[in-house]
Amino acid sequence: MSKSAPCADTPLVLARPGRHGSVVHACNRVARRVGVRMGARVVDMRALCPELSVEEADLEGDRRALARLALWCQRWCPWSAPDGDDGLILDVTGSTHLWGGEPATLAQIETALAGLGLRARLAIAPTQGAAWALARHGAEPRAICTQGEIADWLAPLPVAALRLDAATVLLLHRLGLKTVGALAAIPRSSLARRFARDRKALETPLRRLDQALGRLPEPIVSLAPAKRFRVPLRLAEPVMDPQPYLPGLVEDLCRILAAQARGARRLRLVVFRVDGEVYTVEAATARPTRDATHLLRLFDGCVSTFDPGFGFDALALDAMVVEPLAATQVGLDGKQATDVDLARLIDRLTTRLGAAAVTCPRLEESHVPERAEHWAPALAGGMAASTGVPAVERPLRLLAWPEEVRVLYAVPEGPPIQFVWRRGLHRVTRHAGPERIAPEWWRERGAARLRDYYRIEDSDGRRYWLFREGVAGDGRGGAPRWFMHGLFA
Amino acid sequence: MNIESAQASPKEASIRPAALREVFADSRDGSATGFVVASLADATASGRPLLWVQDRQASRQAGIPSANGLAGWGVRTAIIRVQARNAADLLWTMEEGLRCAGLAAVVGEVWGAPAALDFTATKRLVLRAEESGVPAYLLRISDVPTLSAAHERWHARALPSAMPRHDRKAPGPPRWALDLFRARWRRPGRWEGQYDRAAHRLDLAAPFSDGAVAAGQDDVQIRAMR
Numbered sequence: 001m002s003k004s005a006p007c008a009d010t011p012l013v014l015a016r017p018g019r020h021g022s023v024v025h026a027c028n029r030v031a032r033r034v035g036v037r038m039g040a041r042v043v044d045m046r047a048l049c050p051e052l053s054v055e056e057a058d059l060e061g062d063r064r065a066l067a068r069l070a071l072w073c074q075r076w077c078p079w080s081a082p083d084g085d086d087g088l089i090l091d092v093t094g095s096t097h098l099w100g101g102e103p104a105t106l107a108q109i110e111t112a113l114a115g116l117g118l119r120a121r122l123a124i125a126p127t128q129g130a131a132w133a134l135a136r137h138g139a140e141p142r143a144i145c146t147q148g149e150i151a152d153w154l155a156p157l158p159v160a161a162l163r164l165d166a167a168t169v170l171l172l173h174r175l176g177l178k179t180v181g182a183l184a185a186i187p188r189s190s191l192a193r194r195f196a197r198d199r200k201a202l203e204t205p206l207r208r209l210d211q212a213l214g215r216l217p218e219p220i221v222s223l224a225p226a227k228r229f230r231v232p233l234r235l236a237e238p239v240m241d242p243q244p245y246l247p248g249l250v251e252d253l254c255r256i257l258a259a260q261a262r263g264a265r266r267l268r269l270v271v272f273r274v275d276g277e278v279y280t281v282e283a284a285t286a287r288p289t290r291d292a293t294h295l296l297r298l299f300d301g302c303v304s305t306f307d308p309g310f311g312f313d314a315l316a317l318d319a320m321v322v323e324p325l326a327a328t329q330v331g332l333d334g335k336q337a338t339d340v341d342l343a344r345l346i347d348r349l350t351t352r353l354g355a356a357a358v359t360c361p362r363l364e365e366s367h368v369p370e371r372a373e374h375w376a377p378a379l380a381g382g383m384a385a386s387t388g389v390p391a392v393e394r395p396l397r398l399l400a401w402p403e404e405v406r407v408l409y410a411v412p413e414g415p416p417i418q419f420v421w422r423r424g425l426h427r428v429t430r431h432a433g434p435e436r437i438a439p440e441w442w443r444e445r446g447a448a449r450l451r452d453y454y455r456i457e458d459s460d461g462r463r464y465w466l467f468r469e470g471v472a473g474d475g476r477g478g479a480p481r482w483f484m485h486g487l488f489a
Numbered sequence: 490m491n492i493e494s495a496q497a498s499p500k501e502a503s504i505r506p507a508a509l510r511e512v513f514a515d516s517r518d519g520s521a522t523g524f525v526v527a528s529l530a531d532a533t534a535s536g537r538p539l540l541w542v543q544d545r546q547a548s549r550q551a552g553i554p555s556a557n558g559l560a561g562w563g564v565r566t567a568i569i570r571v572q573a574r575n576a577a578d579l580l581w582t583m584e585e586g587l588r589c590a591g592l593a594a595v596v597g598e599v600w601g602a603p604a605a606l607d608f609t610a611t612k613r614l615v616l617r618a619e620e621s622g623v624p625a626y627l628l629r630i631s632d633v634p635t636l637s638a639a640h641e642r643w644h645a646r647a648l649p650s651a652m653p654r655h656d657r658k659a660p661g662p663p664r665w666a667l668d669l670f671r672a673r674w675r676r677p678g679r680w681e682g683q684y685d686r687a688a689h690r691l692d693l694a695a696p697f698s699d700g701a702v703a704a705g706q707d708d709v710q711i712r713a714m715r
Contacts, residue, residue, distance in 0.1 A: 359571075398558070430659055
């Protein structure tokens with residue numbers, strides 16, 4: 001199964017780390033046409049095709065996407081599982097008649113997957129092994145193999161179709177056994193004896209052959225869908241204001257969560273209007289909780305913003321993300337710890353103002369001031385006290401973006417004498433510096449200029465942090481420019 | 490005399506800690522921020538986090554607080570910075586924060602004279618702060634003092650800094666002209682504030698009456714010392 005590439009006319013490969021440098025994990029059709037092979041080293045393929053563009057493969061992400069796709073495929077049958085890193089196995093026994101027979105089912109699956117941008121090779125067979133072989137090595141697209149003809153279908157296929165590892169396949173080739181039919185013609189006792197010492201008891205050719213032909217059972221372990229925490233509520237007749245139903249809804253959800261020892265991290269309230277309009281509100285919490293009063297307050301005032309029209313007739317409350325939460329002890333005075341209070345404060349602020357508006361500082365190892373600290377959402381966790389005092393004095397306030405100022409200074413590298421900032425003239429009476437901060441060449445592009453920071457004080461006693469970007473004649477642009485970056489107290 | 494002893498002088502033994510302090514300042518002047526952070530030293534010593542709320546114009550005009558800068562001023566606790574869209578959101582956020590006893594202090598910054606910030610709004614803040622015991626500070630940037638229920642109302646303005654010990658050309662420890670023009674539990678007055686970064690101490694001193702001395706001219710200072 002391969003995802004169709006966004007730009008089809010440039011050769012593109014995905015690389016994964018291998019033992020001797022990165023190897024090709026997947027490639028698009030153009031790359032395959034110029035001779036790129038899967039599993040070959042990327043440097044070799046570059047020699048073959050210099051304009052090859054290489055992207056890092058996200059193996060873990062692929063695996064997660066495949067698991068999600070396996071659940072999505074349960075629309076055709078109730079039993080599905082991912083099969084290796086590149087396949088899905090569906091147990092369609094008894095469910096194909098709902099889709100108009102086996103050929104129609106396969107055609108529908110192929111169309112639906114094409115709608116997702118995926119190309120698939122499909123096959124139906126009585127055993128898992130036979131279906132695997134026909135999907136990957138069969139000559140016919142959408143092969144359908146029935147109970148009595150497995151051996152006939154498999155006979156012309158190469159031995160690699162038996163789900164064997166590369167070493168075993170190589171050995172079989174050296175023994176002259178190229179096809180499944182040739183392998184099946186060997187007496188069972190000889191096969192068992194020859195491959196008994198390989199310590200691969202589960203993957204011997206004999207066992208694989210038996211599984212493919214249906215002589216050995218091979219059950220499929222289906223993915224269990226994640227338990228959903230959802231409380232739906234259908235009203236007998238439409239109401240204008242759904243607010244009175246919310247407390248009951250939240251309490252029901254909290255009861256379900258408590259029974260499973262879970263706490264909600266992300267909630268969604270869906271309100272359905274009579275005419276099909278749907279309103280959705282989402283709320284997130286900084287730590288798992290199932291406190292009904294707190295959860296109810298997260299939805300304070302949002303229901304009143306919905307246009308009732310002819311009324312609402314259904315509500316649903318969903319805990320989309322849950323985390324384990326054991327029962328907690330409440331203090332004798334009935335109060336909980338202050339960190340619980342704080343987490344709830346962050347929840348309420350985030351729900352009303354948005355996650356990007358409620359932030360905590362993250363300090364990083366960098367000399368460039370705007371990179372040394374950045375504000376990250378408090379909901380993501382990691383709220384921590386600062387560890388130490390910075391070695392050099394930093395201003396109490398930093399401007400969000402350095403503002404350009406016009407400066408009179410002793411050329412080429414003297415301190416500022418006077419400057420104009422926001423149309424106000426400031427005369428510099430004292431200065432300290434410069435503190436030179438070189439650009440971080442491993443992060444920035446080559447034209448970034450160094451900065452000379454000055455702590456200055458103007459004639460009114462206001463203290464500022466100015467910097468000059470670059471020096472004259474550094475070959476990285478014209479005359480140096482000056483910027484206002486911060487305000488000292 | 491530092492700020493706590495100024496509050497608790499024997500003559501005014503009945504004064505109580507202010508629940509809400511307003512500090513008026515110019516957007517191009519960091520001294521009000523310095524004064525607020527210096528007065529927070531006791532509150533943040535508890536290790537509880539600090540809630541810092543700004544409306545959009547305040548952060549755009551006067552910048553955002555710097556975690557490294559605050560750490561240098563003795564604020565070692567975690568900081569939660571909230572960017573409010575407007576003054577109404579800011580006041581709501583401050584009220585929510587003041588309800589939470591797990592905070593060291595709540596600092597709000599508004600720019601201009603927003604209509605939402607009226608007497609009722611400040612009274613609500615005062616009530617919430619008195620209930621929970623969390624001190625509140627309201628930095629009013631480029632604002633005019635209108636009616637307010639705040640217990641203390643200050644003006645802060647920068648003064649030429651004190652002479653540093655080593656480099657006489659460099660800016661020294663900051664000094665501010667502080668004007669307490671309205672107060673509930675104490676007598677208004679004017680001070681010269683000076684902050685000692687090493688000791689994390691805010692000192693308030695009566696201003697010089699001689700303008701030339703106050704301006705920090707060296708020869709005048711020497712003459713005055715004789």
